[in-house]
Amino acid sequence: MLSSQLALPVTLPDDETYASYFGGEDSLEVSHLRSSFNHLNEQFQYTYLCGLGDSGKSHLLYATCVHAQELGLSSMLLSLSEVQHYGPQVLEGVDALDVVCIDDLHLIAGDEAWEKALFNFFNRFNEPGKLLLISADLLPDMLHLDLPDLESRLKWGTTLQIRSMSDDDKAQALTNRAKMRGLELSDECARFLLTRLSRDMRALLDVLDTLDHASMAAQRKLTIPFIKATLKL
Known part of the structure; x- marks a missing residue:
């Protein structure tokens, strides 16, 4: 039932919005997704995002759900890396929502039960007033x-290929995200984080969260010595 699906362990970061997307609000991706909401009542809106793990596609899925909530629409993000082990029954009742975002579709490739469930969900959800956003790495x-019909469905709508983020993109994304939190992170500090830590953007944002709390608690600005001490680098 839908009520049980809402309890799934998937959370929406409150600062992952279209405005904080590293490509900017004027990017092709954000412009297209905003336009999709404008045409929601006319016809079914479906977009397929293709990009590697550091392309920012997951950010766009989070941001789309946040935007849906701002418009008063019901929405759900299904990150297959988090819910795959529950089985395809997690899709039961989800078609009652207005906006559904499915992340990392490639993880279920070759799984007969998941492929059939997704194909059937796609057919049920395909109607005006509904928006479906799917991401995968390919x-x-x-x-x-294994299911040709699912492959055919995934080719409907608009496909956007997103380039991977460069180190410059990631440094800029970190400084912008810090600024949104009222935190000053210099370019020098951002690049220090990139050279000393994982370049995975999600991991970097988790570190930024840690630094934000530490900075507030200590009433200290973010400097390289403070970052080293806080993160024990």
């Missing part, structure tokens, strides 16, 4: 899906 015909 294009549909490169996923090695």
Whole structure:
């Protein structure tokens, strides 16, 4: 039932919005997704995002759910890396929502039960007033899906290929995210984090959260010595 799905352990970061997307609000991706909401009542809106793990596609899924909530629409983000082990029954009742975002579709490629469930969900959800956003690391015909009909469905709508973030992009994204929190993170400090820690953007944002709390508690600005001491580098 839908009520049980809402208890799934998927949370929406409150600062992952279209405004904080590293490509900017004027990027092709954000412009397209905003336009999709404008045409929601006219016809089914479906977009497929293709990009590697550091491309920012997950950010866009989070941001789309946040935007849906701001518009008063019901929404859900299903991150398959988090819910795959529950089985395809997690899709039961989800078609009652207005906006559904499914992240990391490539993880279920070759799983017969999941592929059939997603194909059936796609068919149920395909109607005006609904918006579906799916992400994967490869294009549909490169996923090695066993169900040709699912591959065909995934090719509907608009496909956007997103480039991976460079180190410059990640440094800028960190400083921008810090600024949104009222935290000053210099470019020098951002690049220090990139050289000393994982370049995974999600991990870097978790570190920024840690530094934010530490800075507030100590009433200290973010400097390289303070970052070293806080993170024990």
